[in-house]
Amino acid sequence: MIKLVLILWYLFVGGLWLLFLAMVFGDAFGTNFKNVRKQAIIEGLIPTFFITILCLIIALIPNFIGAIIRWIVSLFH
Template sequence: MIKVMLILWYLFVGGLWLLLLAMIFSDAFETPFKKIQKQTVIEGIIPALFITIIFWMIALIPNFIGAVIQWIISLFH
C-alpha cells in the first residue's frame, strides 16, 4: 500500500511540475516554430531549472522521512 501511495505521490508532483513548466514556456508554444526567439526560451530555462530542483526535493521527501524513521528504529534495536 505504501508503494502505491508513493507512486501516486510521484505522479501528482510530476503532474504539477509539468503544468508549471508548460506555464513557463507557454509564450514559446503560442508562437509559430520559426518565430520562436532564443531569448524567451533561455529566459524560461532558468526558472524551469529551479522549479525542477524544488519539485525533485518535494517528490523525495517521503523517502527521506522513511529513511529517518528506519534509522531511528535501528538505533533502538
C-alpha cells in the same frame, strides 16, 4: 499499499512540474515552430532549473522521512 501511494505521489508532483513548466514556457511556444521565441526560452531556463530542483525535493521527501524513521528504529533495535 505504500508503494502505490508513493507512485501516485510521484505522478502528482510530476504533473505539477509539467504544469509549472507550461506556465514558464507558455509564451515561448504560442506561435508556430519557425517563430519560436528563443529569447523567451533562454530566459525560462533559470526558473525551470529551480522549479525542477524544488519538485525533485518535494517528490523525494517521503523517501527521506522513511529513511529517518528506519534509522531511528535501528538505533533502538
